Amino acid sequence: MVRLSEEIRMKDSTYILVVDDEQGVLDSFSEVFSNEGYQVTKAKNWSEARRHIKTQQYNIIIADVKLPDVGCQEMIDDIKEENKYAYIITSAGFTDIDTAMKSLQHGAHDYMSKPFDPSDIVTTMRKIVDKQRLQADNLQLFDTIKVLALALDAxxxxxxxxxxxxxxxxxxxxxxxxxxxxxxxxxxxxxxxxxxxxxxxxxxxxxxxxxxxxxxxxxxxxxxxxxxxxxxxxxxxxxxxxxxxxxxxxxxxxxxxxxxxxxxxxxxxxxxxxxxxxxxxxxxxxxxxxxxxxxxxxxxxxxxxxxxxxxxxxxxxxxxxxxxxxxxxxxxxxxxxx
Ligand SMILES: [Fe+2]
Missing domain, CATH: 1.10.3210.10 (Hypothetical protein af1432)
Structure with a gap:
């Protein structure tokens, strides 16, 4: 689904969704990102996260690879379907790092290992946001063309x-x-x-x-x-x-x-x-x-x-x-x- 107005809105604010079944992880992300002025949404499981991605376009989605209610491939497919332009980062504890690395083959853009270093995360987020802003104009044009293509079809x-x-x-x-x-x-x-x-x-x-x-x-x-x-x-x-x-x-x-x-x-x-x-x-x-x-x-x-x-x-x-x-x-x- 093409949501042009959402893309335009994303240029002004940065929306980040964090999905993790550990409350402590959600809270520490929330604190770090809110201090940077980002709009943070937290979800404890995938069914909750799925509701969010259906109604909001996120710039960045950070999701645990081992959520109890979804497999890694299905999770990334869901994101690509609903939040095509989101930068997807999978996160994993030491024992699941192989799964996180494999998530790159499924379409994730990057992965992180837990525990996180807040200053590293902030630097990474700033780089991603800068890059996304540069791409935003091109993407808007692309979406406009897709709308034209679908209008032609219809x-x-x-x-x-x-x-x-x-x-x-x-x-x-x-x-x-x-x-x-x-x-x-x-x-x-x-x-x-x-x-x-x-x-x-x-x-x-x-x-x-x-x-x-x-x-x-x-x-x-x-x-x-x-x-x-x-x-x-x-x-x-x-x-x-x-x-x-x-x-x-x-x-x-x-x-x-x-x-x-x-x-x-x-x-x-x-x-x-x-x-x-x-x-x-x-x-x-x-x-x-x-x-x-x-x-x-x-x-x-x-x-x-x-x-x-x-x-x-x-x-x-x-x-x-x-x-x-x-x-x-x-x-x-x-x-x-x-
Ligand atoms: Fe043709």
Missing amino acids: RDHYTHGHSRQVTEYAVDIAREMGLSFKEIDIIRDAGILHDIGKIGITDAILLKPGRLTEEEYAEIKKHPVIGKKILEPVNCLADKIPLIYHHHERIDGQGYPEGLKGDDIPLGARILSVADAYQAMTSDRPYRKALPALIAIEELKRFKGRQFDPNIVDAFLRVLKRMGMDKTADNSSESPAA
């Missing part, structure tokens, strides 16, 4: 939710393939923005209730190029643009805009391509009904090695199997579409 009921759904599938695939948290983050952002270039395509073509002519299809094919041009001036999007620009490449080199082949296509773009195709096939379009999941799955298999990277299709099939989609036959269709 303007007709055929594409409503397309980008969000593509993003969810792409992130599931990336996780299944064991990609790093950073790579998954890039895929998540690129997924939301992948079709932003369609803003430059006329509605008469985009929403046409029938087959496109060759000229019209050539127009549609410009959207990755337009997307790249729109996003290029935004510095913080540099690592997402290759995924957006190449999401219609095919591994046999027959895609667009560059006709790249195989591994020359960025991995994230190959993942988006599979997620995009499956979402498009299983949704109604002005010119056809949605395909049942089973048929869409057969199409992915059929185009494995030609349009799609086989490893990515296999990973997605495992994801869909876990979701039970390999048994779904809930709607009918006249003709498959790639």
Whole structure:
């Protein structure tokens, strides 16, 4: 969920959430941070913390890795879902320091060992806050662009939710393939923005209730190029643009805009391509009904090695199997579409 007003508010004050089941730890953090003028929220367990992150954007979240009511991965996933820009620090006693170190792989930014040295903590917090303020302008711009992308998605009921759904599938695939948290983050952002270039395509073509002519299809094919041009001036999007620009490449080199082949296509773009195709096939379009999941799955298999990277299709099939989609036959269709 994009909460622009919250981001703006975060620029003026620093909000810190501390989660620990030891009251003494909560109180000492609270004292140190309040003296620095930070807004501190304390939570004794994850269910309490979860309520806070749903209603407030925090600059920094310091959380014990061994809370009784949550695992480390789930805790970090929750934070990323609700407080995307929070700087996450896990904390641990000496015996759990391995878990805290592993939390970096799950997406935490840093870890601390207990007991804490207050002056060290204050220095660290000041550095983080300074860095976040520098990034805030870029993030606001990024969020504005995401709002535009979602607005583009929402303007007709055929594409409503397309980008969000593509993003969810792409992130599931990336996780299944064991990609790093950073790579998954890039895929998540690129997924939301992948079709932003369609803003430059006329509605008469985009929403046409029938087959496109060759000229019209050539127009549609410009959207990755337009997307790249729109996003290029935004510095913080540099690592997402290759995924957006190449999401219609095919591994046999027959895609667009560059006709790249195989591994020359960025991995994230190959993942988006599979997620995009499956979402498009299983949704109604002005010119056809949605395909049942089973048929869409057969199409992915059929185009494995030609349009799609086989490893990515296999990973997605495992994801869909876990979701039970390999048994779904809930709607009918006249003709498959790639
Ligand atoms: Fe596209």
